[in-house]
Amino acid sequence: MEVLLFGISKEITGQQTLDVSSDLKINTVLELKKWILEKYPEMGNLDSFAIAVDQEYANDELNISDGQEIALIPPVSGG
Amino acid sequence: MKKIELVSEIDLNGLYSWLQHPEAGGIDLFIGSVRNHAHGKSVIKLVFEGYEPMAIHQMNKLADQAIKQWPLKRLLMIHALGSKNIGDPVVVIGVATAHRNDAFEACKFLIDELKNTVPIWKKEHFTDHTVWVNAHP
Numbered sequence: 001m002e003v004l005l006f007g008i009s010k011e012i013t014g015q016q017t018l019d020v021s022s023d024l025k026i027n028t029v030l031e032l033k034k035w036i037l038e039k040y041p042e043m044g045n046l047d048s049f050a051i052a053v054d055q056e057y058a059n060d061e062l063n064i065s066d067g068q069e070i071a072l073i074p075p076v077s078g079g
Numbered sequence: 080m081k082k083i084e085l086v087s088e089i090d091l092n093g094l095y096s097w098l099q100h101p102e103a104g105g106i107d108l109f110i111g112s113v114r115n116h117a118h119g120k121s122v123i124k125l126v127f128e129g130y131e132p133m134a135i136h137q138m139n140k141l142a143d144q145a146i147k148q149w150p151l152k153r154l155l156m157i158h159a160l161g162s163k164n165i166g167d168p169v170v171v172i173g174v175a176t177a178h179r180n181d182a183f184e185a186c187k188f189l190i191d192e193l194k195n196t197v198p199i200w201k202k203e204h205f206t207d208h209t210v211w212v213n214a215h216p
Contacts, residue, residue: 004130006128006129006130006198006200007128007200007202007211007214008200008211008214011211045215046214046215047213047214047215047216052130052133052198055132055133055136055137056136057196071130071133071198073130073198074200074211074214075213075214076194076195076196076197076198076199076200076213077194077199077200077201077211077212077213077214078127078129078134078158078170078193078194078197078198078199078200078201079111079158079169079170079190079193079194079199
C-alpha cells in the first residue's frame with residue numbers, strides 16, 4: 001500500500017509517499033504507526049501524528065488494505 | 080448556502096458580497112492573516128500546504144455541523160495555500176445570520192475546529208531558518 005505524506009513528514013522521510021510492502025503484513029492503523037516509528041524514529045519526536053483512511057481520521061484498531069487512500073497526518077497548523 | 084474552497088489568493092470584497100443576504104441582520108467575518116513575528120523572531124513569510132481533498136471534506140463536515148447547530152443564511156470557509164507574505168489574508172470564515180449571537184458563535188466554532196482538524200500545514204520562514212508550526216511539542 002502507499003501512504004501519502006505531508007508537511008514535516010516528507011522532510012523526515014525524504015520521500016513524497018511511503019511504500020508499504022504487502023510482505024510486512026500490516027493490517028491495522030496501529031501496525032502501520034508502529035512500522036513508521038520503527039523505520040523513521042524521528043517521527044516519534046513529533047507532538048503526535050494521525051493516520052487518515054479515505055479522508056477520515058482513523059482509530060488505531062481500524063483495518064486497512066490496498067485500495068484505500070491512506071495518509072500520514074502530522075500535527076495540523078492551518079489558520 | 081455554503082462555500083468551501085482552497086485558493087491561492089483571497090478576494091475579501093468578493094467573499095463579503097457573497098455573504099450578503101436580505102434576511103441576515105448580522106455578518107461575522109473572521110480573517111486570519113500573516114503575522115510578522117513568532118517566538119520573538121521576525122517572520123518573512125508563511126508557506127501553506129494542504130491535503131486538499133481531505134481538507135475540503137473536513138471543512139464540509141464542520142460546515143454541515145454548524146448549519147445544523149445555528150440558523151445560518153450563508154456560510155463560507157476559505158483557506159489559502161502556497162506562499163503568503165506579512166499581512167496577507169490566509170483564512171476567512173464568514174457567516175450571515177438574522178441575529179449577531181448566532182453569527183459570533185458559529186464563526187468561533189468554525190475557525191477553532193478548522194485549526195484543530197483540517198489537514199493544512201504552515202511553515203514559518205525566518206531570516207535564517209524554517210519551522211513547521213505545531214510539529215514538535
